[in-house]
Amino acid sequence: MNLLEELIQQSTDRAGQKAIYYYENFKEHRSITYSELFDEVELRANRLKEKKAAGFVLLCLVNPLEFIISFLSLVRAGCVPVPLAPANVSLDDFFQDRLENLFQSYQFDFVVTDEISASFFSKYSIPVLNSLLDPQNILLRHTEEIHSKACFIQFSSGSTSEPKGIVIQHEQLICNLNQIIWAQSPVATDKIITWLPMYH
Numbered sequence: 001m002n003l004l005e006e007l008i009q010q011s012t013d014r015a016g017q018k019a020i021y022y023y024e025n026f027k028e029h030r031s032i033t034y035s036e037l038f039d040e041v042e043l044r045a046n047r048l049k050e051k052k053a054a055g056f057v058l059l060c061l062v063n064p065l066e067f068i069i070s071f072l073s074l075v076r077a078g079c080v081p082v083p084l085a086p087a088n089v090s091l092d093d094f095f096q097d098r099l100e101n102l103f104q105s106y107q108f109d110f111v112v113t114d115e116i117s118a119s120f121f122s123k124y125s126i127p128v129l130n131s132l133l134d135p136q137n138i139l140l141r142h143t144e145e146i147h148s149k150a151c152f153i154q155f156s157s158g159s160t161s162e163p164k165g166i167v168i169q170h171e172q173l174i175c176n177l178n179q180i181i182w183a184q185s186p187v188a189t190d191k192i193i194t195w196l197p198m199y200h
Helices: 003-014 034-050 064-077 092-105 115-124 170-184
Strands: 018-024 027-033 055-060 079-083 108-113 150-155 165-169
Touching: 003 034, 003 064, 003 170, 018 034, 018 064, 027 034, 034 064, 055 064, 064 079, 064 150, 092 115, 108 115, 150 170, 165 170
Parallel strands: 055 079, 055 108, 079 150
Antiparallel strands: 018 027, 150 165
């Protein structure tokens, strides 16, 4: 079972309940139910599947809700997202150095990013998408074989050495989630707050 199948199975009995609350400036900006979340994910994933998208995808978005939806959509479509902190939260030189390291390590099929970061990818001759709802300009290459058990690749911060990419498998994530559930015994009415960016 992969991460998306597990999440869908666990949320079928609370489809109308809120899955995510997104706050800006301490005010609720948007909320989304489980059914709305998975509808958004399925819509984007199906469009990617129509293009037979698969492979490593660089995910570089500021908006946390769009990040979550895009991340889950890529996983659902069979791609392997690689999160990257956007340019507007990094120094330009640092961001460029990080890109050089990433493109030396992986052959990406395309990039999902916002307008602020998009210009940094022009030198790499790679399709850049502002939204997974409009994937028609994806040029599929599939130059790397993707292991079906891989969920995403998390890079270390690079604060002590060159950033290193760690392949996180679906079963590892599910095991970790089950450990959290066992340790904290959450109930359906519990809410979790995070102020960290989703790409962290």
